[in-house]
Amino acid sequence: MPAVDVAGEFETIRRLFAPLAHPEWGRGLKDDVAVVPSKPGHDLVLTKDAIVEGVHFLPTDRLDTVAKKLLRVNLSDMAAKGAEAFGYLLACHWSERCGWPERMTFVDGLRVDQKAFGVALLGGDTVVTPGPASFSMTLLGWTPKGRTVARAGARVGDLVFVTGFIGDGWLGLQGAQDKLSLEPDRIAALVEQYRTPAPRVEFAPTIRDFASASIDVSDGLIADLGHMAEASGVRMEIDLELTPRSAAGQAWFDGRVDEQAALEKLVTGGDDYEIAFTARAADEAVLRREAEKRHLRLSRIGRVTAGQGVVARFAGQPVQIDRPGFTHG
């Protein structure tokens, strides 16, 4: 059914998106397809994430940060698999608030980030919706043949690691909704982390070389460890106190009375976009060196045992976590 659109599909593609196109494989966005040559000795890796206004981003969020977040959550999936992204396809479901200025803002965000992360637009579709705006992206990457890291593969005796900090995404969402009582610059740092998380792309080669299993932390640390445990047929045991906190996260934590409840919030909140992975104990030293080279925090938070599920301990005692993570759909 035709829809009249203030900006127009072709103008939107030609003026906004064509400048982002992959110079060779995107065909100037003037065709219905992208054509990517096969690359001998490699596997093509694909991932797709969708985000919806009012669900994954706030109606008040600027669209440049929305575009950046969309790209970054996909890059996070790719990095966690040890893969290196090269291009993406994009579907924009524009809402009524998305006139030319808003669409240009969206593209501004993409332009900055695709340069920063070395990817290019390959194609996609642009449509209008009478409802809230939503966007989806298919991201493509390569790994050397057979080297893509899976959720399955964790072995009993492996250690459990996580990059960066856990909980800032959830705290940032609280901050963006004015639910956080902290110093303004702490809140600003957390909100920025929520709006534009930092995918750990620089750690992808290390993950590929050393991780026995891995996942990006998007649903919540406990939930995502659960996915990895299930796929690997093992149990993950972690200590909540070892969960890494940023300076702002620590400032929030220091103001809590119930430490256990606070930790549970951080490990179930989601939107972290860190990499949780397992590796042999013998590789811990080299993993730490690789992380340090990249100025990346790396924390050992537990170990892999026989069994199933996730056991989280606080003060040495197993904790019952009712709702390990959130789902989006």
Add this chain to the structure above:
Amino acid sequence: MPAVDVAGEFETIRRLFAPLAHPEWGRGLKDDVAVVPSKPGHDLVLTKDAIVEGVHFLPTDRLDTVAKKLLRVNLSDMAAKGAEAFGYLLACHWSERCGWPERMTFVDGLRVDQKAFGVALLGGDTVVTPGPASFSMTLLGWTPKGRTVARAGARVGDLVFVTGFIGDGWLGLQGAQDKLSLEPDRIAALVEQYRTPAPRVEFAPTIRDFASASIDVSDGLIADLGHMAEASGVRMEIDLELTPRSAAGQAWFDGRVDEQAALEKLVTGGDDYEIAFTARAADEAVLRREAEKRHLRLSRIGRVTAGQGVVARFAGQPVQIDRPGFTHG
């Protein structure tokens, strides 16, 4: 921002989508990515289309036909490029009307069609939206290296062809909205064509071998010929009377007083999902044989000349068409 969902993301993936997964490359939908081996001697072809409730399909449409239409419009893009599809990624933005029964209906449609068309699910995302439902798909296919047909490539002197019938999609939309006065079985045939168009996948190898340029007809025949003319740097001249009509389309046409106005409706309505292409005059006979072998109607509707744009003639006279096609966003 977390959203509570009646069906749940993981249950939706595990129970509904996992059975559709590509046995080898889809990883059982238990990972964040699909991994597709590179295929030496071939190019990877990608296309992505999105559809929105109230824009591209009707709120009253059953979701199995919506799923089929989503797959088929993508298959149509792929076929028009001479490529053969093997897999897809899917983003479902479920609305409130999409409980388990509706989601299962959606998957039923996919299951039937992915078997019919020889493709398999590689991955994707499932989210909920407070607005109307929408869906997007990234379809992947192969062509022999360097053989993907482009919109560019039409040469002066080439003939212009189109497969199947033009106008049934638009007529079917009118029928679905009770705006059509015709015999009930005619209306039913048109509505079915609108809801589940037939992508011309069987003609893809012929397109690859003989078309100098091609495009799938989704915006409207005139508009899509215009895209091809622009990309090729030529003019397309067609005779409106040569536009192929189905039996139901002809029945509607026979009831019109103003033949020219009726033809203009058919060539601008869109949603046809036929292939419009150009080829050398010397290849017309073999093209006809290839089409006949597949019981596919093939119509020569015009020729390529020097210049730009599309010239449509009625009774030998050029016709001014104000609005050559519709856009969706």
